[in-house]
Structures are given as structure tokens and as C-alpha cells.
Amino acid sequence: MxxxxxxxxxxxxxxxxxxxxAAPKSDYKPADVSPQRRVQRSFAVRLWSIRHxxxxxxxxxxxxxxxxxxHPLWKGIGYGRVEGPIKFxxxxxxxxxxxxxxxxxxxLSSTGMSCPMNCPKQLRNGPCGGVRANGNCEVEPDMxxxxxxxxxxxxxxxxxxxxxxxxxxxDQSLRETSAWLRVTAQAAAAREAAAAKNGAANTGASA
Amino acid sequence: MIGRxxxxxxxxxxxxxxxxPGHTSRGRLERVxxxxxxxxxxxxxxxxxxDPEDVYNRAKIFDGWVDAINAVDASGANCxxxxxxxxxLLTRMGYAxxxxxxxxxxxxxxxxxxxxxxxxxxxxxxxxxxxxGVQAGDQPGAKPVFDLDCMSLxxxxxxxxxxxxxxxxxxxxxxxxxxxxxxxxxxAPPIDxxxxxxxxxxxxxxxxxxxxxxxxxxxxxxxMQKVRDLGYTEKCFILVGVGPLASAKTAKWIRSNVPxxxxxxxxxxxxxxxxxxxxxxxxxxxxxxxxxxxxSGVSGVHVMAYRQEEYxxxxxxxxxxxxxxxxxKREIRRDDQMVADRLEHILHDDITETQVDMVKTAH
Numbered sequence: 001m002x003x004x005x006x007x008x009x010x011x012x013x014x015x016x017x018x019x020x021x022a023a024p025k026s027d028y029k030p031a032d033v034s035p036q037r038r039v040q041r042s043f044a045v046r047l048w049s050i051r052h053x054x055x056x057x058x059x060x061x062x063x064x065x066x067x068x069x070x071h072p073l074w075k076g077i078g079y080g081r082v083e084g085p086i087k088f089x090x091x092x093x094x095x096x097x098x099x100x101x102x103x104x105x106x107x108l109s110s111t112g113m114s115c116p117m118n119c120p121k122q123l124r125n126g127p128c129g130g131v132r133a134n135g136n137c138e139v140e141p142d143m144x145x146x147x148x149x150x151x152x153x154x155x156x157x158x159x160x161x162x163x164x165x166x167x168x169x170x171d172q173s174l175r176e177t178s179a180w181l182r183v184t185a186q187a188a189a190a191r192e193a194a195a196a197k198n199g200a201a202n203t204g205a206s207a
Numbered sequence: 208m209i210g211r212x213x214x215x216x217x218x219x220x221x222x223x224x225x226x227x228p229g230h231t232s233r234g235r236l237e238r239v240x241x242x243x244x245x246x247x248x249x250x251x252x253x254x255x256x257x258d259p260e261d262v263y264n265r266a267k268i269f270d271g272w273v274d275a276i277n278a279v280d281a282s283g284a285n286c287x288x289x290x291x292x293x294x295x296l297l298t299r300m301g302y303a304x305x306x307x308x309x310x311x312x313x314x315x316x317x318x319x320x321x322x323x324x325x326x327x328x329x330x331x332x333x334x335x336x337x338x339x340g341v342q343a344g345d346q347p348g349a350k351p352v353f354d355l356d357c358m359s360l361x362x363x364x365x366x367x368x369x370x371x372x373x374x375x376x377x378x379x380x381x382x383x384x385x386x387x388x389x390x391x392x393x394x395a396p397p398i399d400x401x402x403x404x405x406x407x408x409x410x411x412x413x414x415x416x417x418x419x420x421x422x423x424x425x426x427x428x429x430x431m432q433k434v435r436d437l438g439y440t441e442k443c444f445i446l447v448g449v450g451p452l453a454s455a456k457t458a459k460w461i462r463s464n465v466p467x468x469x470x471x472x473x474x475x476x477x478x479x480x481x482x483x484x485x486x487x488x489x490x491x492x493x494x495x496x497x498x499x500x501x502x503s504g505v506s507g508v509h510v511m512a513y514r515q516e517e518y519x520x521x522x523x524x525x526x527x528x529x530x531x532x533x534x535x536k537r538e539i540r541r542d543d544q545m546v547a548d549r550l551e552h553i554l555h556d557d558i559t560e561t562q563v564d565m566v567k568t569a570h
Contacts, residue, residue: 121310121337121351125358125411126404128337129392129419130466138466139340151397164403166411169315169359169374 043144046099046114053113053153056097060109064187067180071188079185087178104174104182110162112153119146124167127151214238214535220301223329223384231368231414232386234331235303235535236275240415240444245500245528246507248305248417248446249519250277251297253287262288262296265516271536272520272529273510275332277417280307283465284344291321298329301537305388306330309338314354315363319373322364326383334388334417335360343466358411361389365412389413391445393430394423394469402433405443415444417509422470424498431502440504447499450511451518452488455479489518496526 049056074082087102094100094115098108101117107124108115116124120139127147130138135148154163174182214235216222223233230237239246249269254261266276278293290307297304306325308318325333337357341349355363363374364387371382389408393401405416421427427447434440452458452470455478462470474491481487496508508528510519523529539547 121353123356131395135396151400
């Protein structure tokens with residue numbers, strides 16, 4: 001039920017511009033998704049990432065392995081102490097590549113390398129019913145729907161069925177923390193638990 | 208016998224029905240669907256008022272024609288009476304409301320509280336929605352919450368019902384008995400993802416789904432083909448959204464202004480060519496119902512006649528989807544009738560009785 005956009009003369013006036021003009025600066029912007037930002041930013045890099053989702057999937061797998069190899073180093077320095085610098089890098093790299101919102105629980109591999117937190121409704125389980133016929137967002141008519149792109153991206157990937165898993169609600173307490181370090185710490189913990197279990201089984205068998 | 212219909216608790220119309228095996232709720236809608244009957248649901252236009260009569264008057268026109276009534280949760284992000292409030296009123300009168308819960312306005316704390324409150328009032332059906340964006344409504348400056356999405360909301364309700372726990376793991380003394388619903392839109396991109404999304408909703412707990420307005424039957428048929436191939440029709444009841452269009456002008460306006468509604472050109476052409484566009488819109492709706500009811504896997508229709516609610520009965524009647532069955536209808540109970548008769552007698556018949564007379568007549 002949004003207002004019609006006058007496009008008769010001159011350059012097309014975007015919805016974002018109208019919103020920008022109408023809305024006072026103090027208005028709430030969910031997770032920093034704001035029409036102001038949309039006007040300033042293009043989606044070129046984000047869309048490139050989605051087009052190359054298969055490459056990025058391969059790269060991230062290698063990258064995660066490397067991070068896990070470095071686990072002794074992180075542990076040596078202390079996860080708490082590396083959090084700051086790693087977050088600094090992660091925020092900027094993922095911010096540039098995917099328009100990352102630092103939810104702290106990255107699921108890019110399950111969403112075709114399209115960050116679901118860019119969805120104005122922050123949906124993590126698929127598109128809402130309001131997607132426009134041209135595949136653009138209901139809330140921000142100039143933006144391609146994050147989930148239309150996610151579906152395209154996921155179909156290029158090796159694990160194309162990961163998009164079908166039901167995601168849990170966002171844990172808001174993890175915002176602005178490093179997902180890279182969390183994943184590494186969890187993987188290391190899982191590895192150690194498995195090793196301890198195996199060790200226990202071996203000693204049990206020998207005794 | 209007055210006041211005793213199928214799917215009614217003899218102890219009182221506002222009380223839940225006896226639990227049946229294989230049923231997760233104690234409501235009427237689940238019974239109708241599980242019996243294999245073609246269900247009809249509709250939507251109550253929520254009043255902008257604090258008068259309960261407004262709700263009752265709007266519900267009355269559906270009497271005997273629908274199996275359940277959707278209590279919308281600020282649809283289109285426009286402010287109205289809340290769905291919890293409408294449900295409180297409707298359950299008192301014995302109606303079977305479907306309480307809609309949108310993720311737009313409430314976080315997980317408020318939502319779980321409302322689920323318990325609703326279930327305690329006797330709401331048996333809950334429809335989990337994401338909700339329209341605030342930009343669509345009358346107060347675009349509102350803070351959009353979207354703490355959960357429709358999928359995690361479904362899962363939350365399912366956990367509360369089946370595990371008897373809050374999302375946090377804290378135990379419930381009495382878990383809610385619910386029939387969980389969700390919405391589908393087969394007409395919006397990405398089209399090939401849509402059937403899989405239904406699969407995700409079923410995995411999260413959806414037992415029935417209501418679709419967005421269906422004006423493009425061939426498109427819906429393709430969708431249903433895919434859904435049947437994936438085997439979802441056995442796990443979930445699918446209700447098709449239909450509704451009358453008031454005129455070609457309205458259709459065009461909806462198409463360009465309301466997100467998520469797909470109206471093909473052929474529909475608009477048909478409306479434009481008609482003498483009486485309103486009548487043609489109603490006929491179109493009946494024709495669509497007649498087409499979709501034949502599609503295998505379709506368990507019912509959801510008639511959305513916004514501001515044309517008086518047509519719902521006609522549409523249901525003329526399409527013949529009920530096949531002679533009459534859904535539950537609010538009737539005067541025998542004891543109420545007796546009181547009303549006596550009251551009539553006392554108030555209107557001009558009689559003056561003395562104690563002496565009364566003793567005489569008593570003997």
C-alpha cells in the first residue's frame with residue numbers, strides 16, 4: 001500500500017529518496033538497514049559474491065580449515081584477546097563482500113552467500129510472500145530480494161541443499177562478535193571431545 | 208434438539224471439544240479437516256473500535272457458512288483491534304477463531320505469552336506469519352521487531368505444544384493444545400523455491416496452510432504438482448486463498464500497490480469487459496473455487512472478502528463447496544430460549560398477579 005512513485009519527468013525518483021526526505025533522522029533503523037544507506041551504496045559487490053558462491057564456498061572451507069589449524073595459536077594468545085582484532089578484520093572483509101551485519105552467527109554457506117540480515121525483515125528461513133514480481137524487495141523496492149538471490153546462489157553451490165535446513169532464531173546476545181572464532185572454537189571443542197571419547201574407548205578396550 | 212450440533216461441547220459452546228486420537232488441538236477446524244471434509248475459512252475485518260458488538264456483528268454474517276474465522280494481526284501493518292482481543296471475544300461466543308501471530312510487532316517473549324493466553328481462552332488454531340513490513344501500513348515510523356521469523360515462530364509453538372517447554376527450556380505446567388498453521392505464496396519469486404519453503408514450514412510444525420489470493424489457477428496447478436511430488440500434501444492441509452475483486456480498477460490498484468498479490472492480465476480484461484464489474488468479480492471468485500477444489504491435495508478454501516464480507520455466504524453457497532454440509536452455527540440454546548420466552552411474558556404481557564392468585568393457580 002505504498003505510495004506510487006512519480007517517474008514521469010526527469011530521472012526516476014527512488015523510493016529510498018522519498019523515504020529519506022520524509023523520515024526524520026532520529027527514526028529507528030533495524031540493524032542499520034536504512035534507505036539512506038541504500039542510496040549511497042550499490043549492491044554490486046554483494047551480487048558478485050552471490051554469483052561466485054561456489055568459489056567462495058570452496059574458499060571458505062579452506063579458510064575455516066586454516067583457522068582451525070591455528071587453534072593452538074588462538075588458544076595460546078587467548079580467544080578473548082584475539083576477538084578484538086579478528087572482529088575488526090572480519091567486520092570489514094565481510095562487510096565489503098556481503099554487506100555483513102555482524103549478527104555473530106554466520107550462515108552464509110546455507111544461504112547461497114547472500115547475507116539474510118540484509119533482508120529488512122531479517123528472515124533467515126526463506127523469502128516472505130511479499131516479493132515483487134520482478135524479484136525485488138517488498139520493503140525496499142530498489143533492492144533485489146535477498147532470498148531470491150540466495151536461492152540462485154545456493155543452486156550453484158556444492159551443498160545446495162543446506163538452504164533447506166530450518167534455522168534457529170537469532171541469538172541477539174552474539175551480535176558484534178566474531179563468527180569465525182566461534183566456529184573455530186566450537187570445531188576444536190568438538191574435535192577434542194571426539195578425541196577424548198576415542199581415547200576413553202581405546203583405554204577401555206586395552207584394559 | 209436445539210443447541211446440540213456436531214463439533215460442539217454439550218457443556219457449553221465456549222468450551223473445548225473432547226480430545227480425539229491423532230488430533231493435536233481440541234478445535235473444530237482440525238476435526239473438519241481430518242474428517243476429510245472440504246473446509247471453508249474466512250477473515251474477519253478487525254474493527255477500529257473498543258465495542259465488542261462490532262466484532263460480533265462482523266462475525267454474525269459468516270454464521271453457518273465457515274468452519275473457522277481468521278483474527279488478523281494488524282494485516283498490512285495497519286493498526287486495528289488486536290488478534291488476541293478478537294479471539295477473546297469470539298471464543299466466548301463459541302466461534303472457532305484462527306489466531307494470527309505476526310512477527311512484526313512482538314518479540315519472542317511477548318509471542319510465547321500470547322500463545323499461552325490464546326490457548327487458555329480456547330483458541331485452538333494459530334497461524335504463524337512473518338507479517339507485512341511497517342512501510343506498508345498507516346504508521347511507517349514504527350519499530351519493526353521481526354525477532355522471530357515465521358519458521359522459528361512455528362517451531363516455537365510446536366516446542367511449546369509437544370515438548371511442553373518455552374524456547375528457553377523452562378517447563379510449562381499445561382502445554383497449549385494447538386493446530387498450527389502457516390501462510391504460503393506460490394505466486395511470488397523465487398518460484399522454484401516456494402514448494403521447498405512449504406517443506407521447511409511443515410518441518411517446523413505447520414499442519415495447515417492458507418495461501419495468498421489465487422487468481423492464476425494454472426500457476427497454482429504447477430505449484431501443487433510439485434508439492435504433491437514432494438509428498439507434502441499428506442503431511443499438511445492446503446487451503447487456497449480466494450476472494451472477489453470489486454472492480455478492474457481495484458484489481459489494478461492491488462496489483463501495483465499490494466506486495467505479493469499476483470493478478471494476471473486475463474483477469475483484469477474479464478472484469479473490464481463485464482457490465483456489472485462487482486458481480487463479475489464475485490462470479491470470477493466462484494469460478495476459481497470450482498477450478499481449485501478439483502486439484503488433488505487441496506483441502507479447503509480461505510475466502511478473503513475485504514469489505515465485501517456479505518458476499519462470503521453467497522460465494523460459498525453458489526460454489527457448492529460444502530456439499531450440503533452446514534458448519535457450526537451459533538444457535539440459541541434451549542435454556543436460553545426458555546428464559547427469553549419467560550422474560551417476554553413478564554415484560555410484555557400485562558398481568559398483575561397477587562400472591563393469593565398465585566397460590567390458587569399453583570393448586
